[in-house]
Amino acid sequence: MSRLLKIAAEAGRKRSALPVLAAAVAGLAALVLPGAASAQQDRAFGGAIELVDPDVLRVCADPSNLPFSNEAGEGFENKLAEFLAPKLGRKRVEYTFFPQATGFVRMTLGSRRCDVIMSYPQGDELVQNTNAYYRTAYTLVVPKGGALDGVEAIEDPLLKDKRIGVVAGTPPASYMARAGLMAKAKPYPLLVDTRIDNSARQMIADLKAGTIDAAILWGPLAAWYTAKAGGDFTLTPLVKEPRGPTMVFRITMGVRPSDQEWKRTLNTVIRENQAAIDAILLDYGMPLLDEQDHPITTAGGTSK
Structure with a gap:
């Protein structure tokens, strides 16, 4: 399970002192080093010092984390990168692969080995976010036509005394604890190397086998593994x-x-190609939501 989901659960809760420290260092350098002030200004406004490859879309990705990405190019992030590369004026796509666990941002984007992480929750300060290109939620999965079909909230009385699978440390676990559902819950690990283990796949396998009565997963994972x-x-x-x-x-x-300039370029391409992006995501069964939490069922943002 991606560490980014844990990050997402805590996004916006903490503010690092590093930006303040960086600003102080930059200000000191401007007093001591000729040209430092103008270099800092260039950095702030997306000047020529940005080290983004002008010819290649260099993507930071997990080598084995479907439906997001893998080395075979089968994930929606792979498809999205291939679609966007020519829109961005890039001749090809290249990947830096690293498991989405501790050190992912540092070893990829932070090391300048690649220039974009294709999926990142809004609000986390390890990266700078572009505008959002999709919106989704944690999702309840139950057997169709069963006793729990139609349940829409964790505090529904029908879930009392049921065996529910949940990834430990994710937001749904807090709601389950508040509803008194943890005594019979089956927890699955959050931080795993998906090349070796996969909590989402195991949870859906347990649901199909009847080991658990319901599963709660991040939406894209729920859609992919149930399919x-x-x-x-x-x-x-x-x-x-x-x-x-x-x-x-x-x-x-x-x-x-x-x-900064790279972010603005990506924002423009996202805005101009949102319908095509939706189509790629919907091909993967993604449970997309509009800003009113209505499901998006067709490309271009149409919801019902």
Whole structure:
């Protein structure tokens, strides 16, 4: 399970002192080093010092984390990168692969080995976010036609005494604890190397086998692994929870804080190609939501 989901759950809660320290250092350098002030200004406004490759779309990605990305190019991030590369004036796509666990941003984007993370939750300060290009939520998965079909919230009385799978440390676990559902819950690990293990795949396999009665997963994972498992399931985005941890997230692309012009370029391409982006995501069964939490069912933002 991607560490970025844990990051998303905590996005906006903490503010690092590093930006303040960086500003202080930059100000000192401007007093001591000739040209430092103008270089800092260039950095702030996306000047020529941005080290973004002008010919290649260099993507930071996980090598084994479907439906997002893999080395075979089968994820929606791969498809999205291939679609956007010519729109961005890039001749090809190249990847820096690293598992989305501790050190992912530092070893990829932070090391300037690549220039964009294709999916990143809005609000986290490890990267600079582009405008969001999709919105989705944690999702309840139950057998279609079963006793839990139609449940739309974690505090629904029908979930009492049910065995519910949940990834430990994610926002739904907080709501489950508040509803008194943790005693019979089956937790799955958050931080795993998806080349070796996969909590989402195992959770859906357990649901299909009847080991658990319901599963709560990040929406893209729920859609992907229920489709791969076969069988009939009902997927319900959990958008009706009471006040508490965020369950719905806007997903952006992540770039380096210094790359202001690159961010603006990506924002323009996202805006001009939103319908095509929606179509790619919907091909993967993504449970997309508009700003009113209505499901988007067709490309271009049409919802019902």
